[in-house]
Amino acid sequence: MSHTDAPKGTDYLHADYSIKSWLLTLDHKRIAILYLITISLFLAIGGSMALIIRMELLTPEGDLLMSDTYNKAFTVHGVTLIFFFLIPSIPAVLGNFLIPLMIGARDVAFPRLNLLSWYVFTTGGTLGVIALVVGGVDTGWTFYTPYSTSFSNTAVVTAVFAVFFAGFASIMTGLNFIVTIHKMRAPGLTWSRLPLFIWAQYATSVIMVLGTPVIAITLLLIAAEKTLRIGIFDPALGGDPILFQHLFWFYSHPAVYIMILPSMGVISELIACFSRKRIFGYEFVAYSSIAIAVLGFVVWGHHMFVSGQSMYAGMVFSVLSFLVSIPSAVKIFNWIATMHKGQIRLDSPMLYALGFIGLFTIGGLTGLFLAVMGLDIHVHDTYFVVAHFHYIMVGGAILGFFGGIHFWWPKITGRLYPEILGKLSAVLIFIGFNFTFLPQFIAGYLGMPRRTHSYSEEFQVLNVLSSAGASILASGTIIAVAYLLWSLWYGEKAGRNPWNAKGLEWETSTPPPTTNFERTPTVTEEAYAYGPDDESGEVNNERD
Amino acid sequence: MNSGGLMPEQASNFAQEMDLLYYVLIGLTVFFALLVFVPMLYFVVKYRAGSKADRTRPTYHNLKLELAWSLIPLAMGLVVFVWGAKLFVEMYTPLESENALQITVVGKQWMWHLQHPTGQRENNELHIPTGRPIQLTMISQDVIHSFFVPAFRIKRDVLPGRYVTMWFEATKTGRYHLYCAEYCGTDHAKMTGWVYVMKPEEYERWLVASKWGAVSDAARDTMAEAGERLYNDMQCNSCHDPAAQNAPSLAGLFGKERRLSDGRVVTAGEDYIRRSIYKPNSMKVIGYEPIMPTYEGLIDEQEVLQLIAYIRSVRDEADDLTGRETTPEGDS
Numbered sequence: 001m002s003h004t005d006a007p008k009g010t011d012y013l014h015a016d017y018s019i020k021s022w023l024l025t026l027d028h029k030r031i032a033i034l035y036l037i038t039i040s041l042f043l044a045i046g047g048s049m050a051l052i053i054r055m056e057l058l059t060p061e062g063d064l065l066m067s068d069t070y071n072k073a074f075t076v077h078g079v080t081l082i083f084f085f086l087i088p089s090i091p092a093v094l095g096n097f098l099i100p101l102m103i104g105a106r107d108v109a110f111p112r113l114n115l116l117s118w119y120v121f122t123t124g125g126t127l128g129v130i131a132l133v134v135g136g137v138d139t140g141w142t143f144y145t146p147y148s149t150s151f152s153n154t155a156v157v158t159a160v161f162a163v164f165f166a167g168f169a170s171i172m173t174g175l176n177f178i179v180t181i182h183k184m185r186a187p188g189l190t191w192s193r194l195p196l197f198i199w200a201q202y203a204t205s206v207i208m209v210l211g212t213p214v215i216a217i218t219l220l221l222i223a224a225e226k227t228l229r230i231g232i233f234d235p236a237l238g239g240d241p242i243l244f245q246h247l248f249w250f251y252s253h254p255a256v257y258i259m260i261l262p263s264m265g266v267i268s269e270l271i272a273c274f275s276r277k278r279i280f281g282y283e284f285v286a287y288s289s290i291a292i293a294v295l296g297f298v299v300w301g302h303h304m305f306v307s308g309q310s311m312y313a314g315m316v317f318s319v320l321s322f323l324v325s326i327p328s329a330v331k332i333f334n335w336i337a338t339m340h341k342g343q344i345r346l347d348s349p350m351l352y353a354l355g356f357i358g359l360f361t362i363g364g365l366t367g368l369f370l371a372v373m374g375l376d377i378h379v380h381d382t383y384f385v386v387a388h389f390h391y392i393m394v395g396g397a398i399l400g401f402f403g404g405i406h407f408w409w410p411k412i413t414g415r416l417y418p419e420i421l422g423k424l425s426a427v428l429i430f431i432g433f434n435f436t437f438l439p440q441f442i443a444g445y446l447g448m449p450r451r452t453h454s455y456s457e458e459f460q461v462l463n464v465l466s467s468a469g470a471s472i473l474a475s476g477t478i479i480a481v482a483y484l485l486w487s488l489w490y491g492e493k494a495g496r497n498p499w500n501a502k503g504l505e506w507e508t509s510t511p512p513p514t515t516n517f518e519r520t521p522t523v524t525e526e527a528y529a530y531g532p533d534d535e536s537g538e539v540n541n542e543r544d
Numbered sequence: 545m546n547s548g549g550l551m552p553e554q555a556s557n558f559a560q561e562m563d564l565l566y567y568v569l570i571g572l573t574v575f576f577a578l579l580v581f582v583p584m585l586y587f588v589v590k591y592r593a594g595s596k597a598d599r600t601r602p603t604y605h606n607l608k609l610e611l612a613w614s615l616i617p618l619a620m621g622l623v624v625f626v627w628g629a630k631l632f633v634e635m636y637t638p639l640e641s642e643n644a645l646q647i648t649v650v651g652k653q654w655m656w657h658l659q660h661p662t663g664q665r666e667n668n669e670l671h672i673p674t675g676r677p678i679q680l681t682m683i684s685q686d687v688i689h690s691f692f693v694p695a696f697r698i699k700r701d702v703l704p705g706r707y708v709t710m711w712f713e714a715t716k717t718g719r720y721h722l723y724c725a726e727y728c729g730t731d732h733a734k735m736t737g738w739v740y741v742m743k744p745e746e747y748e749r750w751l752v753a754s755k756w757g758a759v760s761d762a763a764r765d766t767m768a769e770a771g772e773r774l775y776n777d778m779q780c781n782s783c784h785d786p787a788a789q790n791a792p793s794l795a796g797l798f799g800k801e802r803r804l805s806d807g808r809v810v811t812a813g814e815d816y817i818r819r820s821i822y823k824p825n826s827m828k829v830i831g832y833e834p835i836m837p838t839y840e841g842l843i844d845e846q847e848v849l850q851l852i853a854y855i856r857s858v859r860d861e862a863d864d865l866t867g868r869e870t871t872p873e874g875d876s
Contacts, residue, residue, distance in 0.1 A: 150687075151653070275591070319625050326617065343591065343593040344593060447695075455733070
């Protein structure tokens with residue numbers, strides 16, 4: 001970067017320019033940047049696979065890719081985007097950067113553990129890319145047995161070890177955040193004054209610490225069955241394939257909340273700032289994060305209604321799934337109520353927040369179709385499910401991530417991005433997304449199964465629409481990446497608080513100094529104290 | 545198929561109720577989406593920064609309102625839960641009806657093998673009559689598959705190592721897609737087929753016609769006859785005939801309770817018989833030496849189903865010859 005004018009040592013970006021100072025940094029802000037660069041590469045890999053998949057599905061015949069190649073492509077897509085992008089995305093980037101700043105701390109509780117987590121994650125990710133792209137894995141991200149353990153001749157063992165590594169990075173991050181949030185809050189920053197982003201990160205961290213060990217063990221069991229032929233999941237060896245599904249979803253359903261809860265935390269910050277109002281029903285929103293984390297652990301069986309699980313277990317999981325939808329609904333209604341009598345500005349981050357509310361609402365409601373046992377019989381493993389979880393994971397998790405990146409970009413990089421392009425890409429992403437995934441609900445109910453490179457002719461119109469939408473979605477994303485990179489060199493320099501937002505992270509200089517604050521701040525008011533006397537949301541890009 | 549439509553054809557007894565449930569959920573989705581989107585967009589316009597809207601006395605809490613938008617959706621959800629659970633139980637509870645046409649399904653990479661009780665075997669095609677419940681007994685011989693006919697709104701995972709059943713009644717003649725819905729490897733996309741629904745008399749004609757080409761006795765067998773042939777060919781009879789002393793008789797076995805040497809009491813259903821053939825040592829019947837060898841690798845899943853059909857068929861005619869360890873009223 002060309003910050004030659006900034007005196008060395010003034011902020012974390014310019015404290016030292018050497019490669020070593022980045023690779024051995026203990027600064028949570030620099031580790032966040034390391035994570036941002038790494039996961040962006042995984043987003044590029046997983047995203048480009050999505051485009052290849054959509055290209056193949058333009059026609060009913062499997063004419064672009066061989067079936068094996070297609071199977072490997074959607075496995076790359078799923079594994080990289082879930083394990084190496086979405087799960088670490090907001091926690092490891094925005095969480096790492098913001099948690100100490102938001103709570104007035106100098107760093108996270110265990111800076112070395114933080115750096116170690118990045119190395120472990122990068123090792124896992126690299127191994128994953130080698131397994132998936134060089135070797136190829138054709139199991140899908142779900143690694144269902146006995147296919148993965150006894151039938152697939154692809155690099156399954158390497159891939160599960162890669163995910164195993166990434167899981168440990170996740171545990172380290174979660175542990176670090178829990179201790180940091182408990183022990184390092186600034187004087188006066190009580191639990192009821194915490195930003196809702198912190199509550200969401202806290203709930204997410206609890207899931208990471210409690211859930212990830214289960215997937216780690218499950219993945220080792222896959223490796224054990226595959227290499228040592230110990231019968232655990234394959235009935236031919238005396239195992240039980242349903243046991244795998246229980247273990248897998250015991251983690252992987254809560255993992256959906258690892259992806260979506262941090263985004264909800266971001267949205268709370270954005271809605272409050274761009275409505276110039278305190279969040280309506282702060283307690284309900286805060287506790288709903290905890291409720292989601294807890295209830296999220298007891299609904300995994302709704303992935304298994306048609307898989308041979310007991311009917312009565314299915315009923316329990318179905319009713320609990322309705323319960324877990326309530327805290328999410330509470331958040332949405334409270335965000336809308338927050339906008340009531342606000343001073344609403346539609347800057348790019350707010351467009352992402354509104355997009356999130358729209359898409360997450362549809363994603364959540366279509367999730368109910370799948371929680372209804374009878375209806376799940378028909379739509380299970382069809383494109384209806386594909387559409388539903390993309391509404392949650394892309395429409396929810398990724399829009400929240402993009403919204404957060406735009407909101408805190410000036411603080412992180414010290415630069416402003418071009419607002420016009422920001423709005424354009426937010427709108428393109430929203431339109432492209434709906435174009436891509438709305439038709440898939442219809443294709444799914446018509447009966448189009450997932451994970452096939454060829455399909456019955458009558459689904460073609462819907463698939464062409466979907467592929468067309470994917471190109472709009474991709475354009476919007478590429479534009480965003482382009483102007484964000486451009487802004488690093490040519491963007492207008494950002495002031496301390498360009499959005500005129502509340503929160504400790506905006507009180508320190510931009511970019512923050514290595515030590516975050518010159519002196520430890522004292523908190524005397526609740527979060528989002530946007531009072532009636534503070535109604536101007538005008539951009540205030542004064543520099544200190 | 546009705547290409548271009550938004551809904552699949554309704555060709556089974558479950559299709560209408562499934563679609564009704566779907567429409568109700570779409571209704572709920574639209575209702576709640578409007579409940580979110582309309583105020584959101586209204587506020588964005590009305591309370592845009594600098595507008596003249598009244599902003600006095602903003603509210604930050606309203607417990608009653610928050611409880612209302614937590615509990616009302618929950619109550620609505622519970623109604624749908626009960627309905628969905630009821631439909632699910634109806635679809636997945638095995639039929640007891642004698643009238644049901646029992647079709648066996650064996651899934652394997654990447655093909656469906658189906659067999660009619662009268663012995664007709666089909667690959668990736670299934671011919672069935674209207675007006676009569678069809679019960680599928682399904683097993684996989686390798687990985688997990690999933691038997692899915694969208695026009696019937698039925699689907700169930702087909703597992704290796706254990707039988708699952710599913711039933712429906714076709715209501716409309718025609719040709720309908722059969723898919724594998726659970727990803728099963730290289731040619732998962734090609735593991736498709738057709739279900740032909742015919743009028744009952746046409747089905748009878750089809751049953752006869754499909755045996756015309758049979759060149760061997762074996763091809764003319766019903767499932768139970770095929771099972772009996774196998775029973776004799778594999779010399780199961782040398783130990784298991786009613787007169788034999790060193791193994792339990794199989795006559796009248798199906799559906800009875802069996803006491804095992806490890807103390808378990810199990811019902812001699814399909815899974816019990818299959819396991820006894822493949823893993824006899826895990827199913828030792830009390831009172832007998834464990835001398836039976838495994839038939840894993842010698843008899844495939846399709847043949848096991850034929851043996852089961854045979855064992856079922858000898859139930860009535862030999863009820864007086866039940867094995868000494870079975871309880872006469874254990875029939876379920």
